[in-house]
Amino acid sequence: MIIAKNIKKSFGDTEVLKGISASFYPGKTNLIIGRSGAGKTVFLKLLVGLFAPTSGEVWYSDVNFTGLSKKKKKAIRTEMGMLFQGSALFDSLSVEENVRFPLDMFTNMTRKEKKMRVEECLERVELVGAGDKFPGEVSGGMQKRVGIARAIVLQPKYLFCDEPNSGLDPKTALTIDELIKSITVENNITTVINTHDMNSVMEIGDNIAFLHLGELAWVGNNSEVLTTENELLESFIFASPFLQRLRKAATTNLKK
Amino acid sequence: MQLNFLYHLGKYIKLMGQMFARPEKFSMYYKETMRQMVDIGVGSLIIVCLISVFIGAVAAVQFAYQLEQSFIPSYYIGYIVRDMTIIELAPTITCLVLAGKVGSNMAAEIGGMRQKEHIDAMEIMGVNTAGYLILPKIIAALLVIPLLVAISAFVSIIGGYLSSVPTGMLTSDDYILGLRSFFVPYNVFMMFVKAFVFAFILTSVSCYQGYYVTGGSIELGKASTQAVVYSDTLILLADYIITLMLT
Structure with a gap:
């Protein structure tokens, strides 16, 4: 907490x-x-x-x-693990090396153990087979997933x-x-x-x-x-007329 | 302005202090140092040799011209080229050139990492970023740059030979006699002292400029330029101080 x-x-x-x-x-x-x-x-x-x-x-x-x-x-x-807005993946390292970086830096795991852990994390984010690619070669969504894999590799x-x-x-x-x-x-x-x-x-x-x-x-x-009846939140969340109509419909249904 | 200078000096000293904290893992620092050694050494070898050969060549031609009408024996050309290269030109010119090539590259690399949040990402993982990103660069530079300077001195002397002997300014025997005359090994020591100090200045100042970069690409460009300008200025100042101290 x-x-x-x-x-x-x-x-x-x-x-x-x-x-x-x-x-x-x-x-x-x-x-x-x-x-x-x-x-x-x-x-x-x-x-x-x-x-x-x-x-x-x-x-x-x-x-x-x-x-x-x-x-x-x-x-x-x-x-701690952190996923950044721009993913903050190290450009010169492959996807696998990016995910392995915290393990290399902070653990005494063997090469085999590290490989297994990296594969586990890549599998978890559904990126099996992308380990050899470089950040510049994968899509924005995939970069985010690599970022997540790197963030969770040390089990934060x-x-x-x-x-x-x-x-x-x-x-x-x-x-x-x-x-x-x-x-x-x-x-x-x-x-x-x-x-x-x-x-x-x-x-x-x-x-x-x-x-x-x-x-x-x-x-x-x-x-x-x-x-919510908080006006600030309401004007932030339901900013467009479309969302305002949607909210009205939803609250009417809830009341019924 | 004085306050600004003191502010940056304090920040620079603090960064150097952070850099020497115990590494998280020696093997990672070792790998990074090796990578930097290749980058600095192999990556700069051609430019250093190219510049050095011309420095030696021009120095020899220039002295041949100036000694032409004098009673000074022509073999002195080899002697002057050797000593001028070892004491001054090889360490200073090589490091000024490296400040432009290696220094600006380091400032841009670290600055780019700052802007792309790579440094923040490492900080959150618990990495001592000052140590991991700067220390290997400084160690690599301290090992490789003196070597480059030694190569530069050697190539300069060859450059002097190539420009003066085949063109008939003096004979090969005269040039070699000059090279072997009045040799003071202490001058080589002075060359290495200069090379070490200049290597530290150019890497640490450039890394400092990159590490604290803020803003966007314009600021990154400015940091890269400042890295070269400040490194060059400090190298020349240090050159003067070392020369005063060691002569």
Whole structure:
């Protein structure tokens, strides 16, 4: 479980996060949603320790991550996996080498054991046979799946995904969402996803934190989104007239 | 401006400190060092040889011209080319050229990794990125660049021979006599000191420029250019200081 306590972050005179407190649960896909510029990416980078908060704390289970020394933070980081918006795959390494990188760096496994683990992960993300290809030779969706395979290769307790669906078509985006969801449940991982994809919100939003202008404006799950009376969330989720009509129809049906 | 200089100096020293933390896994650092040695060494050999042969050739022709009307014996040409190459031209010109070739490449490589979030990805895995990305480059440069400088000195002397002997400026015996006259082994030591210091400057400054790059492709281009400009300036400054100290 990850708990953020009253997180504030400023860059110069600009206050990007204004005291956010939120909890993220194991075995659930926890979503951070909000408009562009709401502070989602900064919040996610604070959770993983790429930024230090101006004030506030991030707790991993019963450990105050913010207060840890660099060396102790490193130990917790080996329990983290992250999927980046642009996948962040190393261009000069093949798919197999990319997935194997954390194993090479942090384990004393034999070559055979590493190969087996890599194959297991590639199989899990349905990329069997793509190991010899280079990131530039595979599609955007496949790159995301390689990113997921690399993120889970060390069997992390915490999985972070920054805009996992950006640049993907709706069908592929759905596949990625389902994959993240099933991996989360199978391994009881605390997964935190930063997104503004509405399909993701409705499909896998077990626990949703809605940020607005650096503040936590709403917390709930995907079924509560439909009936929310929070105006900010409503105008964000049901932004188009089509979605507004859809929501009206859905709430009318629910009332019946 | 002074504050800006102190800010960057502090950040640079801090980065160097981070770099020397205990490696996560020696075998990974070893592999990366070997890769860098090939990149720097083999990748720069042709350009270094090409430049060196012309440096030696031009130096020999120039001195032959200047000594033409004097009473100084012609075999001095070999002696002057040898010493000038060993003490000054081979380490300085080679490292200035390498700052342009290797330094800008390192700044662009690390800067590109920063922009594509590769460095963030490694940080989250728990990798000491300063150590893994910079230390192997510096170790490789410290091992390979002095070797390149030695090759450069050798090729320069051959260049001097090729430009002066076949053209009849002086005889082969005179040139070789000059090369063997007044040899001071300490000069070779000075050449290697310069090569080590310049190698450290050009790699560490270039990696620093790349590591802290922000923004997009324009900033990456700027970082790459700054890597060359600052490395060259610091190499020339260090050249002066080392010469003062060792002579």
